[in-house]
Amino acid sequence: MLAALVGALLGSLVFYMHSAYGHGDITEYHRYAQAFWLGSPPLRSIPTEYPLLSLLPFSLTLLPPLPDYVSVFALWMLLLFAAGYLAIRRRESGRAAEVFGVYLALGCFATVLGRFDLVPAAATVVAYWAARERRFTLAYAMLAVGAVLKLYPVLLVPIVVLEQYRALDLHPLRSGPPGQVVRGVALVGGTVVAAFAIAAALQPHAWFGPFAYNASRPLQVESVPASVLWLSGLLGLHVAPDHSFHSYNLVGQAAAELSLLADVALVGGCLWVYWQQLNGRLVFGRALTLCLLLIVCTDRVFSPQYLMWVVPMVAITERDYDGVWLAICALTTLIFPYAYDFAGLHGTGTPGSYPLFFSGFIAARNALLVIATARFTRRSLVRAEAAPGLARSTSPAA
Numbered sequence: 001m002l003a004a005l006v007g008a009l010l011g012s013l014v015f016y017m018h019s020a021y022g023h024g025d026i027t028e029y030h031r032y033a034q035a036f037w038l039g040s041p042p043l044r045s046i047p048t049e050y051p052l053l054s055l056l057p058f059s060l061t062l063l064p065p066l067p068d069y070v071s072v073f074a075l076w077m078l079l080l081f082a083a084g085y086l087a088i089r090r091r092e093s094g095r096a097a098e099v100f101g102v103y104l105a106l107g108c109f110a111t112v113l114g115r116f117d118l119v120p121a122a123a124t125v126v127a128y129w130a131a132r133e134r135r136f137t138l139a140y141a142m143l144a145v146g147a148v149l150k151l152y153p154v155l156l157v158p159i160v161v162l163e164q165y166r167a168l169d170l171h172p173l174r175s176g177p178p179g180q181v182v183r184g185v186a187l188v189g190g191t192v193v194a195a196f197a198i199a200a201a202l203q204p205h206a207w208f209g210p211f212a213y214n215a216s217r218p219l220q221v222e223s224v225p226a227s228v229l230w231l232s233g234l235l236g237l238h239v240a241p242d243h244s245f246h247s248y249n250l251v252g253q254a255a256a257e258l259s260l261l262a263d264v265a266l267v268g269g270c271l272w273v274y275w276q277q278l279n280g281r282l283v284f285g286r287a288l289t290l291c292l293l294l295i296v297c298t299d300r301v302f303s304p305q306y307l308m309w310v311v312p313m314v315a316i317t318e319r320d321y322d323g324v325w326l327a328i329c330a331l332t333t334l335i336f337p338y339a340y341d342f343a344g345l346h347g348t349g350t351p352g353s354y355p356l357f358f359s360g361f362i363a364a365r366n367a368l369l370v371i372a373t374a375r376f377t378r379r380s381l382v383r384a385e386a387a388p389g390l391a392r393s394t395s396p397a398a
């Protein structure tokens with residue numbers, strides 16, 4: 001199976017990533033890496049929208065320094081994909097590894113080798129395994145690495161904290177924070193602060209870029225809130241396309257309210273997950289997976305590579321194929337790149353409107369994603385109620 005998946009992804013490299021619009025992000029990574037290492041002066045130019053550590057995967061476009069940096073970066077990501085497949089096969093099961101590989105190849109056919117999101121996703125999975133084996137310092141370190149690559153793993157830190165309390169047979173509301181927990185949280189916080197402090201020292205006017213960039217973005221057209229905004233347009237409210245921040249977006253009469261509602265849903269959803277885990281109604285792995293699903297569902301941006309954030313943990317926790325997830329993955333690739341191509345959504349201009357099929361495919365995919373998240377939540381709570389002992393166990397058998 002691994003050979004077939006590798007062959008499929010190599011097909012993506014040969015037939016898509018070397019096409020006119022197939023390598024835009026890698027070209028951006030390459031520019032960032034060149035500007036940082038080879039700029040004048042060097043070690044001063046940092047990414048606008050990514051944390052400082054993202055320069056490490058970006059620098060893979062320079063190693064080795066060949067003219068075809070697209071293939072160089074893609075082969076590094078292919079190596080990481082294969083390593084992830086083998087690691088899941090060894091630590092979980094052959095079936096879970098197969099599901100992981102098929103979901104990624106189907107849903108991220110155009111992005112798995114062309115984006116660096118496999119790196120923070122791998123850090124998250126390693127953090128999960130480390131915490132499951134009671135190696136909490138390693139778990140915190142991996143989440144720290146993920147946070148200074150892509151920010152979102154910082155929301156998973158409370159889940160590891162609660163699992164560590166459970167391993168120590170303590171309750172956060174009835175006991176003070178033990179030194180082990182304090183040191184773990186300090187490791188994550190110190191790493192994030194240090195990364196941004198270094199960025200501020202290197203380029204004082206740009207260190208806050210990842211926060212300002214993401215806070216200023218409108219609703220990206222593939223996000224769940226954007227689909228709700230699109231539906232409001234069908235009901236008569238003003239909605240219009242927008243092209244900014246290197247993405248196609250939607251703006252409209254209800255955009256500000258939906259953006260705020262999405263932020264509230266993210267914070268409230270994560271707090272609810274933490275509370276359910278604290279009360280023993282969510283086991284560790286499913287709490288972590290559900291938090292990732294909530295992040296993707298409530299984010300104002302849903303780039304197709306965001307599936308890489310959740311698919312590994314979905315495969316690990318569910319351990320078998322699911323028709324809804326297969327449909328989500330298939331629709332994601334149908335949307336990007338194919339619906340974008342059919343709609344002519346390339347270049348820098350803003351279209352007069354998005355074709356109905358384009359927005360319809362996105363709305364269908366997002367509806368299935370919300371359904372999958374709700375169903376995962378229900379299943380997780382039912383399992384915890386049916387077997388409350390599982391809530392105290394993190395073993396692979398459990």
